[in-house]
Amino acid sequence: MNTHIKIIGVQGIFLVLVIIALFIFYPRANVDVNGNFVRFNSINANVIVISENPDFSNPRYLSLNETKNVSLNLKSGTYYWKGDNGIIEGVKKEFVIQSEVAMEINKTENESDLVNVGNVKISVKKNQNGIMVGRIILDTQESEKIENVNETYVGGQND
Amino acid sequence: MIDLNIVKKNISNVASCNRENGEISNSGNNKFVLVSMFLILIILIILPNVLSLGITPGRTTINYEPGLEKEVEFSVLNNEHKNMQVMLTVQGEMNGSVELYNGMVEFTASEESKSFKYKFKVPSGIEKIPGLHTAEIVALEVPKANEKGTYVGATVAVISQLHLQVPYPGKYVEADLNVLDAENNGTATFIVPAINKGKVGIGEVRALIDVYSKLNEKVGSVETDYVPLEAGARTELTGKWNVSVASGDYIAKVTIFYDGESNKFEKQFAVGTQALSIESILVNNFRLGEIAKLQILVENKWNQELISVYSNLIVYNNEDQVMADVRSATEKVGALSKKELISYWDTVGVNEGEYSGKLMVKYGEKSSDKNLVLKVSEDSLNIVGVGYAIRPQGGKGTSLTTILLVLVILLLIVNLAWFVFYKRLTLRKGK
Numbered sequence: 001m002n003t004h005i006k007i008i009g010v011q012g013i014f015l016v017l018v019i020i021a022l023f024i025f026y027p028r029a030n031v032d033v034n035g036n037f038v039r040f041n042s043i044n045a046n047v048i049v050i051s052e053n054p055d056f057s058n059p060r061y062l063s064l065n066e067t068k069n070v071s072l073n074l075k076s077g078t079y080y081w082k083g084d085n086g087i088i089e090g091v092k093k094e095f096v097i098q099s100e101v102a103m104e105i106n107k108t109e110n111e112s113d114l115v116n117v118g119n120v121k122i123s124v125k126k127n128q129n130g131i132m133v134g135r136i137i138l139d140t141q142e143s144e145k146i147e148n149v150n151e152t153y154v155g156g157q158n159d
Numbered sequence: 160m161i162d163l164n165i166v167k168k169n170i171s172n173v174a175s176c177n178r179e180n181g182e183i184s185n186s187g188n189n190k191f192v193l194v195s196m197f198l199i200l201i202i203l204i205i206l207p208n209v210l211s212l213g214i215t216p217g218r219t220t221i222n223y224e225p226g227l228e229k230e231v232e233f234s235v236l237n238n239e240h241k242n243m244q245v246m247l248t249v250q251g252e253m254n255g256s257v258e259l260y261n262g263m264v265e266f267t268a269s270e271e272s273k274s275f276k277y278k279f280k281v282p283s284g285i286e287k288i289p290g291l292h293t294a295e296i297v298a299l300e301v302p303k304a305n306e307k308g309t310y311v312g313a314t315v316a317v318i319s320q321l322h323l324q325v326p327y328p329g330k331y332v333e334a335d336l337n338v339l340d341a342e343n344n345g346t347a348t349f350i351v352p353a354i355n356k357g358k359v360g361i362g363e364v365r366a367l368i369d370v371y372s373k374l375n376e377k378v379g380s381v382e383t384d385y386v387p388l389e390a391g392a393r394t395e396l397t398g399k400w401n402v403s404v405a406s407g408d409y410i411a412k413v414t415i416f417y418d419g420e421s422n423k424f425e426k427q428f429a430v431g432t433q434a435l436s437i438e439s440i441l442v443n444n445f446r447l448g449e450i451a452k453l454q455i456l457v458e459n460k461w462n463q464e465l466i467s468v469y470s471n472l473i474v475y476n477n478e479d480q481v482m483a484d485v486r487s488a489t490e491k492v493g494a495l496s497k498k499e500l501i502s503y504w505d506t507v508g509v510n511e512g513e514y515s516g517k518l519m520v521k522y523g524e525k526s527s528d529k530n531l532v533l534k535v536s537e538d539s540l541n542i543v544g545v546g547y548a549i550r551p552q553g554g555k556g557t558s559l560t561t562i563l564l565v566l567v568i569l570l571l572i573v574n575l576a577w578f579v580f581y582k583r584l585t586l587r588k589g590k
Contacts, residue, residue, distance in 0.1 A: 007577055011570060018566055027556065037475075039515070051395075057386060058350055058395035066543050067532050071475065071515035076217070089556040102213030102238055103315045112313065117238065120217050148312045156295060156318030157217035 027083035027090045036119050039071040045083030054080050103155045112148035123158040211239040212300045214317040223325040227281040233319045234274045235298045237266045244301040253294035256282045289327040295320055331357035334415045338428040349381050351396040361388040364417040366396050371410045378404050406431030435527050445540040453502040457520050459492040465522045468492050470500040474516040511536050
């Protein structure tokens, strides 16, 4: 009976040691998302693996060997990421960059510009008296000269 | 389509309010108010008039579930920080399934954004029509009337789309193609994002990409990797192609194979469009608090001269706000040659530390970008490039699942060994 207890005890100690080792060597990093701007801060991870797919197909690898943080601009969507330090690969986490549809009409005395000030490509319908009379595709920060008469520009995310 | 009659009716109400407000303000004789109004009028004349509106998210995608009822949140953005009235409406195929809680909303100048909700109920019988179903939440800025009560000029409306994906019976894959780094004598990467929009999981999905010239001559063929794909899941298949063709436009004919079925589509792409590359950034004799001279070496890989080339360095502070936006003068870069672009960064008020940055070299409507980290100290500025794919591979660590699996197997073996040993010991003692 004593031998059984000893074996269970040894296994228990072994498990505790493994858990402590996992805690020490686990690659810790966090992410701050501010609009389209993403910043990864590393505690002991030296690579961040990031992908648009939950299975991490076609991933990007961000090196954190030379610096403790890395910032990048990403287009809108859901992203999956995990830290890695060459010993342990962290668990999968995710963050979302929300798409923002935004338009601006800059009116000057002589002309008007319609500008896409959001973070996605937009398709803009030009309506006059409730009837669609034209369509414009605008990439982010792209602008188009428009007539400044009684029309409505209706913009939505373009595929 | 937005119902303009409703808009006009609401606009009339706003106009009458505006007229009343106008009468009240005209009744005052305070000189200070008059001077202020005169100044504001001059500013309004000098400055361009801006009409701006935003909405987020631009799209919400929901996967079909029978009887699903869900509240969806969205925000209307008052980018210009102004007083405005916004009308919210619903349009599109599923407009009857969306219930908006607000119709007309007011923004004050201090409100940057406001959050709203709508209730969505899956329409009955829609499960019989697989594919995409949509509704649109429209936010329209109600135009302000002039003194005559009329409305002149354009208005803007922005849409938050609601997409409902109803799965197809069986297996169904939708795919697209993105081509990266298609440069002469380089290796192009073909990425095929694939989504299983069927109800059944797929054992193996792969793609075959045949590359054709504009004269319909086959110039290359690429096979991607293959992966399983669960129902509703997304993956990206990748394949490499050694580019040994001249610059120009090519057609990729893509065939997606999945468990004995296939889909085909075509997409045009260009080889050799990356004309300009950033070679290096040099900073000599740096002193914090002085004006730093940045020498950015670029190479024109195109066989034509590039005009209007300039660099734009953006440096972000620790709150991710832009703390410097530095542009070089516009230069011409000769065909297949290198040129140094000079920028000056005034570092007055900059503290020692690490800052994120982005260097863009713009030419025509194109741009070569590089993400950077700027390590600033009293007498040095080190710029470290941190692009996307710093390492061709990474993530060499062992996953937690593997570690725990090994641990369980190890403990199982130890216990089994002990069990066998103990049994034999008992048997021997019995004999």
